[in-house]
Amino acid sequence: MTSAGHGASVSIGRRRSAVVLLVALSALLLGLGGRLVYINVELRDRLLARAERQRKSSTVVPARRGMILDRRGRVVAATEYMPDVFVDPTRVDDVDSLANKLGPPLNLPAERIKQMILRRPGSQYVLLAARVDDVTAQAVRAIDHAAVGLDEKPVRTYPLCESMAHVLGWVGRDGTGMEGIELAFDEHLRGKDGRRGTIRDARRRGIMPSDESPIPPVDGGHVVLTIDAELQRITEAALTRGVDGVKAQSGVAVVMSPASGDVLAMACYPSFDPANASQTSPKIRRNRAVTDPTEPGSTFKPFIASGALEGSFVSLTEQIDCHMGKHYFGSRLIQDVHGYGLLDLKGILSHSSNIGMSTIAGRMGNPALHNIIRRFGFGAKTGIDYPGESEGLVRPLRKWGSLSTQSVAMGYEISVTPLQLATGFSAIVNDGVLLRPRLVRQLIGSDGVVVRDSEHPIVVDRAVSTQTARVMSRELLPAVVEDGSGKAAKLDGYRMLGKTGTAKLPYENRKGYESGAYMGAFMGAAPLRDWGTPELAVLVMIRRPDPTLGYYGGAIAAPVVGEILQNSLAYLDIPPDKESLASADAP
Amino acid sequence: MTVTRGCVLLAAFAVIALAVVHLRAEQTRCASRALKIESDCVRLRGDLWSLQTRMARMRAPDRIHDRATYLATGLVPPGTREGAPAGAQRRVERLAANVPARSGRTSEPASVRLQPRRKHTETRE
Numbered sequence A: 001m002t003s004a005g006h007g008a009s010v011s012i013g014r015r016r017s018a019v020v021l022l023v024a025l026s027a028l029l030l031g032l033g034g035r036l037v038y039i040n041v042e043l044r045d046r047l048l049a050r051a052e053r054q055r056k057s058s059t060v061v062p063a064r065r066g067m068i069l070d071r072r073g074r075v076v077a078a079t080e081y082m083p084d085v086f087v088d089p090t091r092v093d094d095v096d097s098l099a100n101k102l103g104p105p106l107n108l109p110a111e112r113i114k115q116m117i118l119r120r121p122g123s124q125y126v127l128l129a130a131r132v133d134d135v136t137a138q139a140v141r142a143i144d145h146a147a148v149g150l151d152e153k154p155v156r157t158y159p160l161c162e163s164m165a166h167v168l169g170w171v172g173r174d175g176t177g178m179e180g181i182e183l184a185f186d187e188h189l190r191g192k193d194g195r196r197g198t199i200r201d202a203r204r205r206g207i208m209p210s211d212e213s214p215i216p217p218v219d220g221g222h223v224v225l226t227i228d229a230e231l232q233r234i235t236e237a238a239l240t241r242g243v244d245g246v247k248a249q250s251g252v253a254v255v256m257s258p259a260s261g262d263v264l265a266m267a268c269y270p271s272f273d274p275a276n277a278s279q280t281s282p283k284i285r286r287n288r289a290v291t292d293p294t295e296p297g298s299t300f301k302p303f304i305a306s307g308a309l310e311g312s313f314v315s316l317t318e319q320i321d322c323h324m325g326k327h328y329f330g331s332r333l334i335q336d337v338h339g340y341g342l343l344d345l346k347g348i349l350s351h352s353s354n355i356g357m358s359t360i361a362g363r364m365g366n367p368a369l370h371n372i373i374r375r376f377g378f379g380a381k382t383g384i385d386y387p388g389e390s391e392g393l394v395r396p397l398r399k400w401g402s403l404s405t406q407s408v409a410m411g412y413e414i415s416v417t418p419l420q421l422a423t424g425f426s427a428i429v430n431d432g433v434l435l436r437p438r439l440v441r442q443l444i445g446s447d448g449v450v451v452r453d454s455e456h457p458i459v460v461d462r463a464v465s466t467q468t469a470r471v472m473s474r475e476l477l478p479a480v481v482e483d484g485s486g487k488a489a490k491l492d493g494y495r496m497l498g499k500t501g502t503a504k505l506p507y508e509n510r511k512g513y514e515s516g517a518y519m520g521a522f523m524g525a526a527p528l529r530d531w532g533t534p535e536l537a538v539l540v541m542i543r544r545p546d547p548t549l550g551y552y553g554g555a556i557a558a559p560v561v562g563e564i565l566q567n568s569l570a571y572l573d574i575p576p577d578k579e580s581l582a583s584a585d586a587p
Numbered sequence B: 001m002t003v004t005r006g007c008v009l010l011a012a013f014a015v016i017a018l019a020v021v022h023l024r025a026e027q028t029r030c031a032s033r034a035l036k037i038e039s040d041c042v043r044l045r046g047d048l049w050s051l052q053t054r055m056a057r058m059r060a061p062d063r064i065h066d067r068a069t070y071l072a073t074g075l076v077p078p079g080t081r082e083g084a085p086a087g088a089q090r091r092v093e094r095l096a097a098n099v100p101a102r103s104g105r106t107s108e109p110a111s112v113r114l115q116p117r118r119k120h121t122e123t124r125e
Helices: A002-042 A044-055 A095-106 A110-119 A134-143 A180-184 A229-245 A274-279 A297-310 A345-350 A354-375 A404-409 A418-429 A466-482 A558-571 A578-585 B002-058 B061-071 B087-096 B118-124
Strands: A056-061 A075-087 A126-129 A148-157 A194-200 A206-209 A222-225 A250-256 A263-269 A326-329 A332-335 A433-435 A440-444 A450-453 A459-462 A497-506 A513-526 A536-543
Touching: A002 A044, A044 A056, A044 A194, A075 A095, A075 A134, A075 B002, A095 A110, A095 A126, A095 A134, A110 A126, A134 A148, A148 A274, A148 B002, A206 B002, A229 A250, A229 A263, A229 A536, A229 A558, A229 B061, A250 A418, A250 A558, A297 A345, A297 A354, A297 A404, A297 A418, A297 A466, A297 A497, A297 A513, A326 A354, A332 A354, A345 A354, A345 A466, A354 A404, A418 A433, A418 A466, A418 A513, A418 A536, A466 A497, A497 A558, A513 A558, A536 A558
Parallel strands: none
Antiparallel strands: A056 A194, A075 A126, A075 A148, A194 A206, A222 A440, A250 A263, A250 A536, A326 A332, A433 A459, A440 A450, A497 A513, A513 A536
16 A cells, blocks of 8 residues: 555656646747747848848949040040058957058058057958059058958049149049039039849858849940140140249130130149149139139230221221320329330230220220120120139129229229130131130040030120221231230241230239239230131230239230240141241341 | 669659759859859959050150150150240241151041131131
8 A cells, every 4th residue: 555655656746747847848839939930920021131131242333434535535534443451450360460561561650550450449441541552552462461451442533643633623532523524524424333232151252143133333424625635734834834933823824726616725823633632722723714703904905906996996097196105084094114105006906005095995985895895705604614614794884984994995894714815815816706615525425425516616706897806816916926015925937916914913802903913914826827717826824923023914924825836836737837937037 | 663663763853853953053153153253344344444544644745745855765745845946846847848747646637626617617707
């Protein structure tokens, strides 16, 4: 009984244990089942997405920003890959050793590299150097360290360096055009990045393309400029010498083809490197040829003279009294640099007589003056493909005062941009037809198809009659260079025409003109022949020269125009006039 | 009979399984190769851009001018007048004497010629 009772109690105990175990196991299984259901139902989407993220990766295939080319197909702005050097601090074992290895190729002190790495120990990306060159990149690759990587990024580069910088503008770090042509044609130049998916292994190495169909990149289109890089070089070299020679603050030069309106060169000095534009002040980056209006001084006289001839306010043979250099118009004293007695229109222009021109302007009256100014396009934007163009300042006729007649005749009380002045002068040279200046010749798609072609000149208006324009360009203005104030521009082997100008500069913050602050200018065109339009028209403005070294346009700007024309005509293979050569050779 | 048939079936399944594995491996290899080609394509695009930029730098007028001066070959590039016309003057003299340009130098193509624009002149007049 006792043994039987003992056996029964053991059996009951075992059974109870089994039941407990069974219940525990069941509970465990139930728990696991519940967890399984929770994972499969509740966490399913999140986990699947996470797995997808770990397995697949999407890589951006960068589109290429289109190139900018000069009129002869030279690349003046392009895009290339340049690597950034970075370090993953989580994979660095010996910071000192790595810093010592990276220092020489990156041209950075080892201590500085060490600080950069230690400053962000938890980060996986510490940028050490951006946009390194090929040699540096190779040296970094040769270190072959698991923590060091090169991240290649498309970067905008300008093969001509500072040349043409003001025309081209620049792009920001995100590849968006910020100024100049880069900004004006940003939409055309900018491409659309592509994308491709990759399936990766646990170590993030690419195994195969993912199922998603890749999106190919669409490269940006190209822009062909009207500018010739060689003419630009010639212009920039001459302008630099001209500005430095008289220790001037700045200079602007515009070279145009009068027959087509093409801008062949446009230079501002000092210049800047468009690849590092953000390091230059906005004042220097501004394309002053297009954005900065200034009082033109005597370079404005040919436009007034054209209007006077056109309206028969003066004849070519008429002698006008220039009062030996001093004369009162009402209560206002007007003076000439040198005193002259009687001068005809040719003499007035070649000696740049303020008194003579004021007399003629007085005959014309304000309405006729205002009319001719507007007909040459002053006071309105030229319509060039360039952002931020200024329209200059031509006040409405009702705001002109009694002194305006003489002031405008001498190129004051009016502001024009160098581009407007060059365009207006080109109209005189081009038989009186005002053309829209052009900076862009063609827009080409990334597939090579021409999207926009500006082959034909765009006529804006007829400023003056052909007859008046020819009298101006073939009889009156050549005298400025042959016998007048612009002799310094004279060319070897070519006849030319031109006009000098010197203007006082106003104070920036208050009324009145600054003492000793001048702008010397000269505009010229060549070659002058009995037939056809001169090939080139050039305007040079030199601002704030050292007055002790010279400040008259005929002294400081005319030689620069002469140099630009002489070299440009030779470059363009334009044959010289035999008559000019013969007269130059004559003893 | 049944055992033999079973063995044949097993063998057939094994062969099919091996073929599937082989094909799958081959597919992965091809995909991997395609991925590599895609990467190469992107890299080559980058190389092409770099070469084009390098070529543009070499064609830069300033660089050609400096190189010609440095090599002192006598082929002074046009546009060198500084005060007095030097290289440009020789060129002017050559043009005046109607000496044709060197065969190596091509004149500006018609599409980029500045003059004449006869059509336009006629319209104007």
